[in-house]
Amino acid sequence: MALEKSDVEKIAHLARLHIDATEAQEVASRISSILDLIDQMQSVETRNVAPLAHPFDAVQRLRPDIVTEKNEREYLQKIAPAVQDGLYLVPKVIE
Amino acid sequence: MSRRTVAELSRSLARGEFSSTELTRDYLSRIKQFNGVYNAYITVTEELALAQAAAADQRRARGEHGPLTGIPIAHKDIFCMQDVRTTCASKMLSNFISPYNATVVERLNAAGTVTLGKTNMDEFAMGSSNETSFFGPVRNPWDPERVPGGSSGGSAAAVAADLCAIATGTDTGGSIRQPAAFCGITGFKPSYGRISRWGMIAFASSLDQAGPISKSAEDAALMMNAIAGPDSKDSTCVEVAAPDYMATLNDSLQGLRIGVPRQHLAEGLGAEVESALQAALKVFESLGATIKEVDLPNSHLSVSAYYVIAPAEASANLSRFDGVRYGYRCADPVNLEDMYKRSRSEGFGSEVKRRIMIGTYALSAGFYDAYYIKAQQIRRLIKQDFDNAFKEVDVIIGPTTPHTAFKLGEKNSDPVTMYLEDIYTIAVNLAGLPGMSIPAGLHTHLNKRLPIGIQLVGKDFDEARLLNVAHQYQQHTDWHLQRPEV
Numbered sequence A: 001m002a003l004e005k006s007d008v009e010k011i012a013h014l015a016r017l018h019i020d021a022t023e024a025q026e027v028a029s030r031i032s033s034i035l036d037l038i039d040q041m042q043s044v045e046t047r048n049v050a051p052l053a054h055p056f057d058a059v060q061r062l063r064p065d066i067v068t069e070k071n072e073r074e075y076l077q078k079i080a081p082a083v084q085d086g087l088y089l090v091p092k093v094i095e
Numbered sequence B: 001m002s003r004r005t006v007a008e009l010s011r012s013l014a015r016g017e018f019s020s021t022e023l024t025r026d027y028l029s030r031i032k033q034f035n036g037v038y039n040a041y042i043t044v045t046e047e048l049a050l051a052q053a054a055a056a057d058q059r060r061a062r063g064e065h066g067p068l069t070g071i072p073i074a075h076k077d078i079f080c081m082q083d084v085r086t087t088c089a090s091k092m093l094s095n096f097i098s099p100y101n102a103t104v105v106e107r108l109n110a111a112g113t114v115t116l117g118k119t120n121m122d123e124f125a126m127g128s129s130n131e132t133s134f135f136g137p138v139r140n141p142w143d144p145e146r147v148p149g150g151s152s153g154g155s156a157a158a159v160a161a162d163l164c165a166i167a168t169g170t171d172t173g174g175s176i177r178q179p180a181a182f183c184g185i186t187g188f189k190p191s192y193g194r195i196s197r198w199g200m201i202a203f204a205s206s207l208d209q210a211g212p213i214s215k216s217a218e219d220a221a222l223m224m225n226a227i228a229g230p231d232s233k234d235s236t237c238v239e240v241a242a243p244d245y246m247a248t249l250n251d252s253l254q255g256l257r258i259g260v261p262r263q264h265l266a267e268g269l270g271a272e273v274e275s276a277l278q279a280a281l282k283v284f285e286s287l288g289a290t291i292k293e294v295d296l297p298n299s300h301l302s303v304s305a306y307y308v309i310a311p312a313e314a315s316a317n318l319s320r321f322d323g324v325r326y327g328y329r330c331a332d333p334v335n336l337e338d339m340y341k342r343s344r345s346e347g348f349g350s351e352v353k354r355r356i357m358i359g360t361y362a363l364s365a366g367f368y369d370a371y372y373i374k375a376q377q378i379r380r381l382i383k384q385d386f387d388n389a390f391k392e393v394d395v396i397i398g399p400t401t402p403h404t405a406f407k408l409g410e411k412n413s414d415p416v417t418m419y420l421e422d423i424y425t426i427a428v429n430l431a432g433l434p435g436m437s438i439p440a441g442l443h444t445h446l447n448k449r450l451p452i453g454i455q456l457v458g459k460d461f462d463e464a465r466l467l468n469v470a471h472q473y474q475q476h477t478d479w480h481l482q483r484p485e486v
Helices: A005-014 A021-043 A073-079 B006-015 B020-038 B046-061 B103-110 B153-160 B178-183 B216-226 B271-286 B298-321 B336-347 B349-364 B368-389 B416-424 B426-429 B463-476
Strands: B041-044 B072-076 B113-121 B165-171 B187-191 B210-212 B257-261 B290-294 B395-399 B435-445 B448-458
Touching: A005 A021, A005 B349, A021 B041, A021 B298, A021 B349, A021 B368, A021 B416, B006 B020, B006 B216, B020 B041, B020 B046, B020 B113, B020 B216, B041 B153, B046 B113, B072 B103, B103 B113, B103 B165, B113 B153, B153 B165, B153 B178, B153 B210, B165 B187, B165 B216, B178 B187, B178 B435, B178 B448, B187 B216, B187 B463, B210 B216, B216 B435, B216 B463, B257 B271, B271 B290, B271 B395, B271 B435, B271 B448, B271 B463, B290 B349, B298 B368, B298 B416, B298 B426, B298 B448, B336 B395, B368 B426, B395 B463, B435 B463, B448 B463
Parallel strands: B072 B113, B072 B165, B257 B290, B257 B395
Antiparallel strands: B041 B113, B165 B210, B187 B210, B187 B435, B395 B448, B435 B448
16 A cells, blocks of 8 residues: 655644655655555455454453552652653743 | 673682682673773762672672572663663763663672673664664674674673673563574573563563573573563563473473474575574484474564554553653754654664654554554464464574674665564564574574574473573583684
8 A cells, every 4th residue: 555745744733743754755666666565465364253353362451449659659750851840841832 | 700600600700710809800800801892881880880880799708699699790781770771772861861761670780790891872762773772882802793693682792792691681582583693602582571671761561571591501591590470660560470490491392292393494595594493403303302394374464553553552662751851952953843753753763763753553553443543454464373383393493683693784774674684583572482592503604703693492381491402402502602703
């Protein structure tokens, strides 16, 4: 399946990636060749096959809903790009 | 002293032939001497190593030691280590100091291992040659013109060049087994869920699994004993207690039923790999095993299904890198969207971005059924192929890779060519089974000896059997003892 430049721009936006107009064509052709590889799957009939999401068909295990960790906000925020008063700083979102 | 296996080093430490501090200094000086050539380490933790070695020597003096106490180890830079830089070989995390330890690291620390540093890898473990690292490629100790394989290329090169005694790795589609094959060492991927993924930076969560990269199956068993088993911090880690993997290493192979996948002997397999495999099968026969061909009829679809499932899971996992809480943030963002987009575009390399986009596309409205559901259906067919084969045999043995290590730059211009490198290993991850690669030959090419690996695949959670089979092979051959001339 061949992707157009416009498809790549749309996918990049969904993935919050910036793709330069100059590289979009090359990215489109690379991804198209990978989709050709992927499309080999279509050669097999799978109508009655249940999808396998987990190798052993296991389901998520739950733990009791109780607090087990102590609050380490300051320690964990030491590695943040920008914080103030215990809050993460980002560019202004609301005027 | 640094050329020995963990089992040998452990005996020497116990006899007091040398201390862990002396051993650690020896490895650190080798790293200083050779890391410039191989680029196996991203970070060397010299101070930490010497402190851990001193603590290990004290533990030993008090008689509180285990088999791994004082053994110098390296961790793939995908495992979080508290207060140590953990980069995943990405610009995105090039300054990330982890606030906590991965469970694997925590357990090996508790066992008394000495951490020499963090090893190089493909960025976010996405690659089969270690060429996608932000910190530059790793070189194969057998021939520095060639790749060590990937994604755990730094761990494999470090073990092969004796820049550590043993290392950790992770395997999503072959990332422990393929570099082990290319570097002439032993690489072990346990069943999905056998080892906690807590603190292991996620690539594809239904496929990722940690495991040892070592000089022998016995060494792999020693590490497995320390890291395998339930962990309340990872709900996908199975709650079944792990057995003592050392206890069954010496079991006889008399009556062992080995299956060889017919599809893996077909077109595409290099003659040198096939002849090494046939020679290995003869060794197993001489040890009392019977050999028969088995069918894995859907194995040719594993790469296709994998390149939907792994990128889909990766696109979700890597959405956490947004420049807000940790990791790289672009300079002077004009608004929030600009910050997300430029932080991610500048922080990720091209292969990572490509996989995020494939995953995003496969999961997007209108394509989900055709790609993601279809891939999961193929995944079930592949799992059923193994289930059927294991009705007739105990272990499956085939090639790990189609050929020996290729040259740097030879395959990295075309992603599809690179993806097909993992043709024999990927199905094992899709089925969640334990798999390992052990050295089974050397191919001489233009005056260079290049290692050949064979792959052993076991039933669900039958790791002990695989380690037993590999150990018996290594008791009767010496391919695993061969070392490159560093």
